[in-house]
Amino acid sequence: MYDFAVFWDWIGFGVRWLHVITAIAWIGSSFxxxxxxxxxxxxxxxxxxxxxxxxxxGGFYHIQKYLVAPERMPDHLTWFKWESYATWLSGAALLxxxxxxGGELYLIDAQxxxxxxxxxxxxxxxxLTVGWLAYDFLxxxxxxxxxxxxxxxxxxxxxxxxxxYNQIFTGRAMMLHLGAFTATIMTANVFFIxxxxxxxxxxxxxxxxxxxxxxxxxAKLRSTHNNYLTLPVVFLMLSNxxxxxxxxxxxxxxxxxxxxxxxxIRHYFNTRHARAGNPTWTWAVTALLFLAIMWLSTASMHDPxxxxxxxxxxxxxxxxxxAEGFEEAHDVVLGRCSxxxxxxxxxxxxxWAPKGVLLETEADIAQNAQQIYLQSGVTHAMPPANVTxxxxxxxxxxxxxxxxxxx
Numbered sequence: 559m560y561d562f563a564v565f566w567d568w569i570g571f572g573v574r575w576l577h578v579i580t581a582i583a584w585i586g587s588s589f590x591x592x593x594x595x596x597x598x599x600x601x602x603x604x605x606x607x608x609x610x611x612x613x614x615x616g617g618f619y620h621i622q623k624y625l626v627a628p629e630r631m632p633d634h635l636t637w638f639k640w641e642s643y644a645t646w647l648s649g650a651a652l653l654x655x656x657x658x659x660g661g662e663l664y665l666i667d668a669q670x671x672x673x674x675x676x677x678x679x680x681x682x683x684x685x686l687t688v689g690w691l692a693y694d695f696l697x698x699x700x701x702x703x704x705x706x707x708x709x710x711x712x713x714x715x716x717x718x719x720x721x722x723y724n725q726i727f728t729g730r731a732m733m734l735h736l737g738a739f740t741a742t743i744m745t746a747n748v749f750f751i752x753x754x755x756x757x758x759x760x761x762x763x764x765x766x767x768x769x770x771x772x773x774x775x776x777a778k779l780r781s782t783h784n785n786y787l788t789l790p791v792v793f794l795m796l797s798n799x800x801x802x803x804x805x806x807x808x809x810x811x812x813x814x815x816x817x818x819x820x821x822x823i824r825h826y827f828n829t830r831h832a833r834a835g836n837p838t839w840t841w842a843v844t845a846l847l848f849l850a851i852m853w854l855s856t857a858s859m860h861d862p863x864x865x866x867x868x869x870x871x872x873x874x875x876x877x878x879x880x881a882e883g884f885e886e887a888h889d890v891v892l893g894r895c896s897x898x899x900x901x902x903x904x905x906x907x908x909x910w911a912p913k914g915v916l917l918e919t920e921a922d923i924a925q926n927a928q929q930i931y932l933q934s935g936v937t938h939a940m941p942p943a944n945v946t947x948x949x950x951x952x953x954x955x956x957x958x959x960x961x962x963x964x965x
Contacts (some may be wrong), residue, residue: 588784591638592831607623643745654732658679691772713817720812751776879920887955899915
């Protein structure tokens with residue numbers, strides 16, 4: 559079973575790689591078409607709503623946009639949908655690998671909610687569906703004609719979800735799930751609204767009917783939402799690598815400010831692409847929001863060591879703490895790792911535990927058993943450059959302990 563830990567880590571890496579690749583494709587095409595639409599030259603004769611000349615890769619491109627549809631259906635039509643679908647599917651797979659299969663470590667915070675793992679997984683899955691239904695209801699109500707108010711209510715919904723996640727999940731899981739919640743809205747916009755509306759227009763053209771412009775208007779509203787939500791989603795997906803973002807009781811407020819930063823950043827670029835001015839004030843607002851995030855990030859990151867030592871071990875932690883060789887491995891970790899992976903690190907230049915991983919108490923070490931095995935037993939990734947001189951026999955002790963646990 560210990561070899562499965564290596565196999566599973568590589569599976570996670572592979573799915574993460576796929577997720578990044580598909581996300582690049584989706585975000586790239588999304589940003590390109592928003593910039594293209596805003597920058598079109600609309601002072602042209604003919605039925606087209608606008609055109610743009612572009613140069614790239616040694617060639618010139620002449621692009622025209624029809625607000626509803628051209629007079630006839632072209633022989634070749636490229637649809638942009640699989641980038642979105644593949645990003646969501648790979649992201650969902652990665653969420654299951656890290657936060658469902660690894661839920662004992664990364665999903666449920668026992669100090670916040672006394673839930674079984676299956677209950678946490680159920681909340682994880684259900685929340686994504688409920689979020690889409692709530693958002694879709696708002697868009698289909700009369701608020702669809704009041705886009706600014708709709709955006710404000712969407713922001714309120716996202717903040718409420720961040721707060722709610724933080725009442726149950728670990729800070730890391732809260733950030734990731736809020737990103738998944740937002741990404742689900744974005745992909746569902748493509749699957750349930752944008753693509754079906756485009757198919758209606760195409761079908762009208764094929765059958766000689768005049769397409770109704772309302773379908774394009776609805777699709778554009780959802781595309782605009784996706785445009786403003788993209789940058790916060792990227793931040794939330796990266797946040798699990800930065801404990802300053804997630805390991806504080808104010809992490810849900812940090813997430814809320816990130817959504818506001820997404821608005822200010824995209825507003826600047828959208829305005830520039832539309833040749834509607836140069837709103838440099840957004841730079842100052844973005845900087846102030848980021849400074850506020852930096853200030854909030856250091857508040858109450860971890861429980862004091864005394865409280866952590868007094869906490870009862872979870873069943874998952876007990877399995878590793880009871881395994882033969884735990885005491886020896888425990889001493890190795892304390893002697894070689896805890897000076898950095900502490901609530902108050904003593905290694906010069908280290909102010910916060912790397913990636914928020916704490917290795918001071920029995921519970922800390924038992925909880926992070928698999929990562930200790932992979933990082934310091936199977937590989938020599940930790941300590942970095944072996945600065946604390948972890949000996950080969952120390953690494954062997956870690957491997958024996960993990961294998962004795964039979965997990």
